[in-house]
Amino acid sequence: MATISEVAQRAGVSTATVSRHLRGERVRQADRVLVAIEELGYRPTIAAQSLRSGIHYAVAMVVPDITNPYFASVAKGVESVLRKTPYRIFLANTDESPDLEESILREVAPRVDGIILAPAVEKEEMPLKIRGEGRPIVLIDRELSDKSFDSVLVDNVGGATAAARHLLDLGHSAIALISGPLVNTPGRLRYDAFLRALATAGVTPPPQYREIANFREAGGYEAMMRLLRLPEPPTAVFCANNVMTVGCLKAVADSRLSVPTDISVIGFDDLDLGMLLNPPLTVIDRPSEEQGAAAGKLMLERLRGGRPDVPDRIVMPTRLLARASCAPPRRTRLTITSGGGEMS
């Protein structure tokens, strides 16, 4: 690999001039330098740049699970923006574990210029420390208790409220909720907003209708199984994210029940096959790839611009995709016929 001094020599200038040219400063002999760079096929050595300048041209993307289509989509959005820059993306999965997240952050922070993070819990110590060391953090999907961070979110309250109203409008009152953990933003916000919207209409789900699961498929499955086995099962259920909805639907199928005849289901996040299910799934949809792109752009802004006085908090709208998995409640009591079946 050619070095900067070879370029300098060939162009008849100093290494400093080449270096300046590289970073976009105005240079008189720009053309000569350019030619030398071309001819030698010169590419700067990132490690040397990093060592000297502290810039790594890398951003970490830390998410609970890249296998969740929502985060995969976010990652794609981020990638599409950073692709056009010299910044590359380190990908890390936290598995929704606060401990793993902390160790990943500690480990990766010194190697990157900034972090795009979907935190497992709302504890801000690590992020605060990292930002304090001059590395911008952009939160995605989830906030921290400390509201001073840049973030790209969706209107969780609006979405959960719309879900509640949709069920209410159809005449449901025995409404259950499979929530995510209350320790992160979307979990808590969707839980609160959904229950508040029900309360406004005079509906208060009993404790056994309020399942707190973990945003994972198995959690959704188990929660739904518990709901269906209740002496008085609900007539409708709201699943607070995509993968729990999958689990929920599998539980319904394994119980030999059908949607929406026996129970109405509405999910947060669309599923790729949502419209192909029988019945097509009613969901609260949100622009995931756009969120990723927004997070990427915000990160670039911070990377270039220095510290802002006020955090940027981008909230994107959700929309209700009313398909056919929600219908008016049945009048008769629900009875479970059987259990078992395929479950991943």
Added chain:
Amino acid sequence: MATISEVAQRAGVSTATVSRHLRGERVRQADRVLVAIEELGYRPTIAAQSLRSGIHYAVAMVVPDITNPYFASVAKGVESVLRKTPYRIFLANTDESPDLEESILREVAPRVDGIILAPAVEKEEMPLKIRGEGRPIVLIDRELSDKSFDSVLVDNVGGATAAARHLLDLGHSAIALISGPLVNTPGRLRYDAFLRALATAGVTPPPQYREIANFREAGGYEAMMRLLRLPEPPTAVFCANNVMTVGCLKAVADSRLSVPTDISVIGFDDLDLGMLLNPPLTVIDRPSEEQGAAAGKLMLERLRGGRPDVPDRIVMPTRLLARASCAPPRRTRLTITSGGGEMS
């Protein structure tokens, strides 16, 4: 951040000794060094290590589309293995574009120690060049014309053959195929094996039954639409990957047709909701996360072990998940009633 010389000073040894200790060499004063490292919270600066030693502690993962559940799953597998090592993962999407792939490879190669690649086409120039510079390449899902690369694959031939036999066994003879591009391994192998298996049974699909699409949802949709509009539509179709199967199913739905009454569908790759579809989707399944983990392990082996004389070619088995989307062919002619509908 503490430096190695601070550690050396505190431990009363030279920086060389600390450095040796760090890389696992036997050192007499190991305990003293360890204590100093602990007390100072010392962490080596990767940039300095890279500059000096050429080791980056980074591996690139270059895939066509992280949004494809198969690749997301592979990424998770890779991540789970590398997490326990000092190596981090750069993620890049090629969008199935050979040009983009080439520029990404060129750009990222100097920053990493190795590359896990699912190539868009079978051209091996860039990979050869990169390997020639001492960076191991592990292919995943797809091979190159040059068979000297390490790779982690699935039994495409076995899978496609099983799919063909399944349809044949049900009594189909008007069998169509929505193939991936013939310029990459799974595309070509599945195409060839499927047709060969049919030929063995005396079935030769006419050219209009052989759709060459692009492994994308829209491609699967359009291909299926063309098939369904044929004067004599097929009674069964094999979709060569997950996202094309989704497109295919949407096309069937939009044509107001139903599976398997009007047409049987079998897909390569399971879908998360595959079993929840009506009817549950019959698929050729493969162990994607395990493939990722295998690729990660193979990469680590190469990273530690130096160049092997013979490439490692890991081929994992597929299995047929016979659910209900394939049934014996109908006897009557198929007629399209209508079109239109929701399509992403």
Added chain:
DNA sequence: GTGAAAGCGCTAACAT
């Protein structure tokens, strides 16, 4: 087994 010292390729003062 250990230390001294050179230098990886680059950037950022500083000087001009």
Added chain:
DNA sequence: ATGTTAGCGCTTTCAC
């Protein structure tokens, strides 16, 4: 606007 030069933090001869 450009050149000179020190040195970022580490690994690795080389000598002992």
